Amino acid sequence: MRADMLTSILSELNGTSADIEASAIISTDGLMMAALLPAGMDEDRVGAMSAAMLSLGDRTSNELARGSLEQVLIKGDKGYVLMTGAGGDAVLTVLAKPNAKLGLIFLDVKRAAEAVTKLV
Amino acid sequence: MSNIDFVELTRYAKSFTGLTPDKEALLQQLGPAVVPGLSEVTDKFYATLQQIPKAAVFLEGRVEHLKRTHAKWLESLFTGPYDDQYAQKMYEVGNVHVKVNLPVEFMSGGMTLIQSELLPVLAGACDNDAGRLAAAASAVTSIVGFSLLVMQESYQTGKLAEELEKFLAISGMSRTLFNNLAAAYGK
Numbered sequence: 652m653r654a655d656m657l658t659s660i661l662s663e664l665n666g667t668s669a670d671i672e673a674s675a676i677i678s679t680d681g682l683m684m685a686a687l688l689p690a691g692m693d694e695d696r697v698g699a700m701s702a703a704m705l706s707l708g709d710r711t712s713n714e715l716a717r718g719s720l721e722q723v724l725i726k727g728d729k730g731y732v733l734m735t736g737a738g739g740d741a742v743l744t745v746l747a748k749p750n751a752k753l754g755l756i757f758l759d760v761k762r763a764a765e766a767v768t769k770l771v
Numbered sequence: 772m773s774n775i776d777f778v779e780l781t782r783y784a785k786s787f788t789g790l791t792p793d794k795e796a797l798l799q800q801l802g803p804a805v806v807p808g809l810s811e812v813t814d815k816f817y818a819t820l821q822q823i824p825k826a827a828v829f830l831e832g833r834v835e836h837l838k839r840t841h842a843k844w845l846e847s848l849f850t851g852p853y854d855d856q857y858a859q860k861m862y863e864v865g866n867v868h869v870k871v872n873l874p875v876e877f878m879s880g881g882m883t884l885i886q887s888e889l890l891p892v893l894a895g896a897c898d899n900d901a902g903r904l905a906a907a908a909s910a911v912t913s914i915v916g917f918s919l920l921v922m923q924e925s926y927q928t929g930k931l932a933e934e935l936e937k938f939l940a941i942s943g944m945s946r947t948l949f950n951n952l953a954a955a956y957g958k
Contacts, residue, residue, distance in 0.1 A: 681951035695955035703944060703952050710943035 656770055657685035664763040670751030671759075672730065676767055677701050677742045684741060684771070701744040705734045722757070735760050737767035775862065775928075777855035780921060784858065788916035789909075795853050797910045802849035804896035805889075809849075812888040813842045819884055826880075829873060845885070848914050861918045865925030869933065875926055882919045886911060 661674045665687055675686035681699035688697060708723035725732040731747040733756065743764045747756055784790070817834055820826040830837065844864075847857070868878065889911055897904040939949060 680945060680947045681955070693955070695951075699948070699952040699955040702948050703942075706944045706948060707942050710941070 653770055654685050657767065658687065660763050660766045660770075661685055661687045664745070664759055667759040668747075668751070668756055670748045670756060671745055672748060673746040674763075675701065675744045676737065676771075677744060678771075679705070679740055679742060688746075697744065701732075701734050701742050704732075705736060705742045708734070709736075722760075724753075733757075733760060735764045737764040738771050741767055741771045743767055775859075777859045777862070780862070780924060781853075781855045781858040784917045784920045784924075785853075787920055788913045790853060790913040790917045794906075794910035794913050795851060797906060798849050798853075798914055799851050801893070801896050801907055801910075805849050805892055806846055808892035808895065809845045810842055812885065812892060813838050813845060815888050816841065816881070816884055820881070825874070826877060829871065829877075848911070848918075853914060853917065858917075858921045861921040862925040865922035866929050868922065869926055869929035875923075875930075878919060878922055878926065882915050886915050 657676050661676065664674050665671050673686075673688045673692065675688060675694070675697055676684045677698040678684055679702055681702035683694045683698040686694050686697070688694060704723050704725070705720070709720040712718060712720040720736060723734040725734075726749075728749065730749045731745075731751060731753070733745045733747065733753075735743045735745075737743045743760060745756065745760055747753075817830065817838055821830060821834070851857075865878075890908065893907045893911065894904055897907055935949070938944075939946060944952075
């Protein structure tokens with residue numbers, strides 16, 4: 652039931668922008684809770700890597716006096732990975748195209764993360 | 772440490788160091804003649820270590836206690852048994868060395884010193900029989916090597932665990948997350 656609701660949030664998020672290629676909700680321990688990923692992408696790796704990056708980001712933000720972590724953004728030549736904390740127990744990961752309009756995606760992801768927070 | 776298979780580790784260490792049943796029997800045969808000379812080996816060993824500044828630091832105020840433990844272990848080399856329980860003890864010794872941050876080279880260096888100090892004792896126990904002395908020296912090399920291999924195994928495991936703890940503390944990652952990450956890439 653909860654998984655369906657989380658998947659529904661992801662589905663809505665992916666529909667808000669053609670620049671969003673995939674998204675997933677992961678526990679802070681790195682376990683996949685819901686995912687809409689391209690075929691062939693390993694869910695376990697996406698989950699564990701996202702949670703690890705968020706954890707490192709959180710640490711970095713604190714160590715470098717940037718306050719509480721909001722997002723971790725990674726840019727590769729084939730696109731973006733955006734990780735956002737959703738409550739204290741989950742991570743929302745979004746994969747976006749290289750020419751994506753990040754401002755809009757940030758807003759949609761923030762909304763989605765708030766919706767996830769209410770469920771986890 | 773509970774997930775260590777000491778029977779397998781013993782088999783592995785014996786195969787690597789050539790500690791055969793014949794050598795084990797010879798070590799035990801030599802015991803009565805060798806044991807009385809072992810306290811001198813221990814004394815010389817610690818006297819040498821105290822001359823090495825880097826090693827001396829680890830001995831301050833503890834020499835007498837360490838000597839007693841060392842003498843007991845040295846005697847066990849000539850009494851046996853050389854089984855999985857012996858391996859477990861050596862493994863724990865390695866762990867203790869990790870906990871006191873003893874540099875890894877101290878173990879191999881120490882074993883070399885001990886082997887060297889044992890030779891005259893063995894010569895005396897073999898009544899100048901060159902063949903028997905060669906066999907005795909070979910058996911001692913095997914049991915010392917066996918002990919060293921097991922200690923290094925625990926040292927390696929202990930050091931890795933220590934490094935992982937540091938990494939987790941620095942990165943803020945939980946152990947569960949690390950395990951999940953490792954599992955995701957271990958498929």
